[in-house]
Amino acid sequence: xxxxxxxxxxxxxxxxxxxxxxxxxxxxxxxxxxxxxxxxxxxxxxxxxxxxxxxxxxxxxxxxxxxxxxxxxxxxxxxxxxxxxxxxxxxxxxxxxxxxxxxxxxxxxxxxxxxxxxxxxxxxxxxxxxxxxxxxxxxxxxxxxxxxxxxxxxxxxxxxxxxxxxxxxxxxxxxxxxxxxxxxxxxxxxxxxxxxxxxxxxxxxxxxxxxxxxxxxxxxxxxxxxxxxxxxxxxxxxxxxxxxxxxxxxxxxxxxxxxxxxxxxxxxxxxxxxxxxxxxxxxxxxxxxxxxxxxxxxxxxxxxxxxxxxxxxxxxxxxxxxxxxxxxxxxxxxxxxxxxxxxxxxxxxxxxxxxxxxxxxxxxxxxxxxxxxxxxxxxxxxxxxxxxxxxxxxxxxxxxxxxxxxxxxxxxxxxxxxxxxxxxxxxxxxxxxxxxxxxxxxxxxxxxxxxxxxxxxxxxxxxxxxxxxxxxxxxxxxxxxxxxxxxxxxxxxxxxxxxxxxxxxxxxxxxxxxxxxxxxxxxxxxxxxxxxxxxxxxxxxxxxxxxxxxxxxxxxxxxxxxxxxxxxxxxxxxxxxxxxxxxxxxxxxxxxxxxxxxxxxxxxxxxxxxxxxxxxxxxxxxxxxxxxxxxxxxxxxxxxxxxxxxxxxxxxxxxxxxxxxxxxxxxxxxxxxxxxxxxxxxxxxxxxxxxxxxxxxxxxxxxxxxxxxxxxxxxxxxxxxxxxxxxxxxxxxxxxxxxxxxxxxxxxxxxxxxxxx
Amino acid sequence: xxxxxxxxxxxxxxxxxxxxxxxxxxxxxxxxxxxxxxxxxxxxxxxxxxxxxxxxxxxxxxxxxxxxxxxxxxxxxxxxxxxxxxxxxxxxxxxxxxxxxxxxxxxxxxxxxxxxxxxxxxxxxxxxxxxxxxxxxxxxxxxxxxxxxxxxxxxxxxxx
Numbered sequence: 001x002x003x004x005x006x007x008x009x010x011x012x013x014x015x016x017x018x019x020x021x022x023x024x025x026x027x028x029x030x031x032x033x034x035x036x037x038x039x040x041x042x043x044x045x046x047x048x049x050x051x052x053x054x055x056x057x058x059x060x061x062x063x064x065x066x067x068x069x070x071x072x073x074x075x076x077x078x079x080x081x082x083x084x085x086x087x088x089x090x091x092x093x094x095x096x097x098x099x100x101x102x103x104x105x106x107x108x109x110x111x112x113x114x115x116x117x118x119x120x121x122x123x124x125x126x127x128x129x130x131x132x133x134x135x136x137x138x139x140x141x142x143x144x145x146x147x148x149x150x151x152x153x154x155x156x157x158x159x160x161x162x163x164x165x166x167x168x169x170x171x172x173x174x175x176x177x178x179x180x181x182x183x184x185x186x187x188x189x190x191x192x193x194x195x196x197x198x199x200x201x202x203x204x205x206x207x208x209x210x211x212x213x214x215x216x217x218x219x220x221x222x223x224x225x226x227x228x229x230x231x232x233x234x235x236x237x238x239x240x241x242x243x244x245x246x247x248x249x250x251x252x253x254x255x256x257x258x259x260x261x262x263x264x265x266x267x268x269x270x271x272x273x274x275x276x277x278x279x280x281x282x283x284x285x286x287x288x289x290x291x292x293x294x295x296x297x298x299x300x301x302x303x304x305x306x307x308x309x310x311x312x313x314x315x316x317x318x319x320x321x322x323x324x325x326x327x328x329x330x331x332x333x334x335x336x337x338x339x340x341x342x343x344x345x346x347x348x349x350x351x352x353x354x355x356x357x358x359x360x361x362x363x364x365x366x367x368x369x370x371x372x373x374x375x376x377x378x379x380x381x382x383x384x385x386x387x388x389x390x391x392x393x394x395x396x397x398x399x400x401x402x403x404x405x406x407x408x409x410x411x412x413x414x415x416x417x418x419x420x421x422x423x424x425x426x427x428x429x430x431x432x433x434x435x436x437x438x439x440x441x442x443x444x445x446x447x448x449x450x451x452x453x454x455x456x457x458x459x460x461x462x463x464x465x466x467x468x469x470x471x472x473x474x475x476x477x478x479x480x481x482x483x484x485x486x487x488x489x490x491x492x493x494x495x496x497x498x499x500x501x502x503x504x505x506x507x508x509x510x511x512x513x514x515x516x517x518x519x520x521x522x523x524x525x526x527x528x529x530x531x532x533x534x535x536x537x538x539x540x541x542x543x544x545x546x547x548x549x550x551x552x553x554x555x556x557x558x559x560x561x562x563x564x565x566x567x568x569x570x571x572x573x574x575x576x577x578x579x580x581x582x583x584x585x586x587x588x589x590x591x592x593x594x595x596x597x598x599x600x601x602x603x604x605x606x607x608x609x610x611x612x613x614x615x616x617x618x619x620x621x622x623x624x625x626x627x628x629x630x631x632x633x634x635x636x637x638x639x640x641x642x643x644x645x646x647x648x649x650x651x652x653x654x655x656x657x658x659x660x661x662x663x664x665x666x667x668x669x670x671x672x673x674x675x676x677x678x679x680x681x682x683x684x685x686x687x688x689x690x691x692x693x694x695x696x697x698x699x700x701x702x703x704x705x706x707x708x709x710x711x712x713x714x715x716x717x718x719x720x721x722x723x724x725x726x727x728x729x730x731x732x733x734x735x736x737x738x739x740x741x742x743x744x745x746x747x748x749x750x751x752x753x754x755x756x757x
Numbered sequence: 758x759x760x761x762x763x764x765x766x767x768x769x770x771x772x773x774x775x776x777x778x779x780x781x782x783x784x785x786x787x788x789x790x791x792x793x794x795x796x797x798x799x800x801x802x803x804x805x806x807x808x809x810x811x812x813x814x815x816x817x818x819x820x821x822x823x824x825x826x827x828x829x830x831x832x833x834x835x836x837x838x839x840x841x842x843x844x845x846x847x848x849x850x851x852x853x854x855x856x857x858x859x860x861x862x863x864x865x866x867x868x869x870x871x872x873x874x875x876x877x878x879x880x881x882x883x884x885x886x887x888x889x890x891x892x893x894x895x896x897x898x899x900x901x902x903x904x905x906x907x908x909x910x911x912x913x914x915x916x917x
């Protein structure tokens with residue numbers, strides 16, 4: 001598949017004004033005509049607000065002059081068509097998928113598209129690239145934007161040729177009139193199209209006519225990536241830039257005791273040492289001391305020479321005691337959030353009961369690109385270049401912290417070298433802006449080391465769960481009780497928040513899909529002394545883990561095959577109504593059963609003769625509105641360490657935009673999940689994280705990579721999440737395989753704790 | 758004390774702290790940002806470059822030890838991105854976020870220079886220094902085989 005050329009470039013020094021559009025992707029051979037140079041069409045929608053369509057305008061400068069200027073995803077001028085992608089790219093294919101949605105309806109030849117990365121701006125609607133929502137939220141508005149533009153271009157051509165619009169059609173960036181053989185490019189039609197009314201409900205193409213959607217497309221940035229030309233946040237270069245590194249207090253609420261900067265200032269190339277105060281939520285910054293220098297190495301060397309004493313605080317969180325507290329919580333009664341039937345009665349009447357407690361540690365994101373941001377503060381305001389998942393929140397926080405108007409803060413979004421939720425937090429951007437504020441006029445690039453990233457994260461929360469099941473004489477499950485306890489993500493935004501929120505409990509627990517006569521779900525909160533954040537798949541990882549492992553135990557107790565048990569307990573297809581971020585959604589148990597059934601078929605569950613010493617585990621999970629089932633084959637080596645050989649994964653994510661991206665995300669999810677299950681563990685001692693780099697927070701490597709087979713089920717349902725749903729079923733499938741290998745169930749992750757990895 | 762070396766075929770003189778790791782000299786001094794920082798301690802391979810034709814981790818190599826050596830970075834691997842490994846990476850659509858991929862490509866190209874037809878085990882052995890957090894390992898293996906086939910002149914044009 002040939003890739004469109006859509007580079008994010010870093011033309012250091014080219015931009016004399018310092019205010020240029022460095023991260024506006026541009027084709028060298030098709031440079032965008034600057035503001036005012038040509039009349040054109042700018043089109044876009046704030047999601048679902050067609051009435052606010054911008055019908056005219058030539059460029060960003062012209063847009064700014066229009067009071068009604070809304071989001072703008074398409075710009076057409078004499079030089080051609082530019083697609084504006086407002087979601088961040090971190091490897092999940094956002095830039096490619098958004099461009100596919102626009103290009104399909106706009107009838108653009110894929111090989112010739114050009115893309116701009118949008119700055120943070122409310123006119124684009126929701127830019128917070130998290131929750132596996134890019135395609136989900138933009139499937140309709142981006143197609144409608146493309147269709148509206150196409151309709152207007154056709155109308156413009158028809159008007160010019162004085163023929164009926166119905167006699168004209170758009171194709172490959174042109175409008176054609178079959179009767180006369182006339183044709184015009186979109187660029188030629190843009191000025192007239194801009195004067196026309198925007199269709200209120202533009203006609204979308206039929207699925208059978210799709211040329212781009214549903215076909216595998218390479219990510220648009222691949223040509224730049226393989227040439228070393230892709231620009232991530234850490235790669236930004238600005239004229240006259242200095243480099244910064246920050247030594248931070250080991251605890252989030254600690255403060256600076258004493259600082260002697262002399263030795264650091266004596267390091268050649270070091271320009272400044274700047275103490276930075278910590279900040280409470282929502283800014284949520286560690287206290288630190290920044291070293292600003294002529295290059296990164298000098299900044300790092302200066303940082304090592306700093307003489308600092310921190311007041312870290314006493315009696316803060318330590319992982320062992322934290323685990324005990326979590327266990328005490330789940331041993332007691334929690335706050336009920338879903339109750340059906342009468343669990344106490346089921347327990348009293350049970351022929352047999354099962355009980356198990358599960359534990360999972362804090363986890364850190366470890367994207368390959370650590371955090372980095374470049375900021376310059378001038379009398380006009382603050383301009384930022386950063387690999388951020390959420391540029392609007394970054395803008396708002398910087399404006400508030402620097403006491404600027406929102407309009408004075410610009411955030412350019414670079415490529416992200418991985419995100420996994422970490423880069424949705426603007427702390428590193430705020431730090432860069434605060435340093436730049438004290439060095440007005442000088443662009444400052446702040447680079448975090450790996451150690452900084454591991455020690456100053458927003459962690460996936462350490463957690464515990466207790467599960468109880470009641471069975472009758474025939475082994476039938478009559479009752480299910482599950483108590484989950486973890487520090488809530490809300491604590492990151494609101495001081496004092498401790499209770500798990502509905503949306504966290506909704507991730508794999510409230511929506512427990514099995515038909516069980518009595519269900520009792522409870523939660524407990526606990527305060528943590530580290531920052532809690534979302535990490536790929538969030539609470540689904542531990543909820544799906546406990547549910548799937550416990551299901552296998554119950555099936556075994558009942559003498560049933562675990563796949564058969566799941567299908568029986570799901571029963572006839574039902575639509576269960578839940579809500580996600582206050583929006584209702586349905587969980588279709590028929591779709592869940594379908595991925596389970598298909599996964600059993602493709603993996604030849606129960607039929608395939610596995611190699612000697614190999615055992616197979618199974619798990620399934622619904623998350624981000626997507627259904628996934630997976631089998632996993634594993635064995636033990638001579639040292640008793642687990643080796644994973646093969647994973648068969650079946651996914652139903654509704655209508656598929658880019659099947660190659662779906663496959664890639666599922667393959668990657670397996671690796672992400674196995675890294676977590678094998679090694680992932682952040683421990684804390686008196687509020688300070690003990691790990692620091694890949695030697696003590698290891699990742700799966702290529703020699704541990706299993707073969708991953710992905711099947712995507714055909715579906716006409718609306719598109720659902722892709723980036724995250726592949727992760728949750730993998731660890732429980734692994735642990736279910738281990739139970740067969742060793743005869744023992746693992747209740748604590750990671751596997752290193754039991755010597756299995 | 759200036760340190761001289763050849764970078765991507767050009768003579769370069771570094772008049773900076775001789776303790777500076779090659780990684781930062783390439784990125785900050787020469788502006789060659791294709792070579793990435795990932796760990797700073799020889800644990801992730803994102804900074805892999807060729808030193809006299811062999812894959813080395815530039816984050817732990819002070820420039821003081823590189824006088825007169827020949828360095829090739831991702832930007833210099835081929836004039837136009839046409840190295841068989843780069844072509845295979847595009848064809849198989851290996852990258853996700855792409856941040857580790859320059860390092861993966863430099864490790865893979867060094868492997869193929871020594872072992873033109875590597876087995877999966879040899880690929881794993883040479884590339885296990887390179888972490889990919891996005892998890893593209895399966896495609897990396899495929900792409901190395903694809904590049905090996907092209908180098909041997911037997912590419913069938915349909916790897917996947």
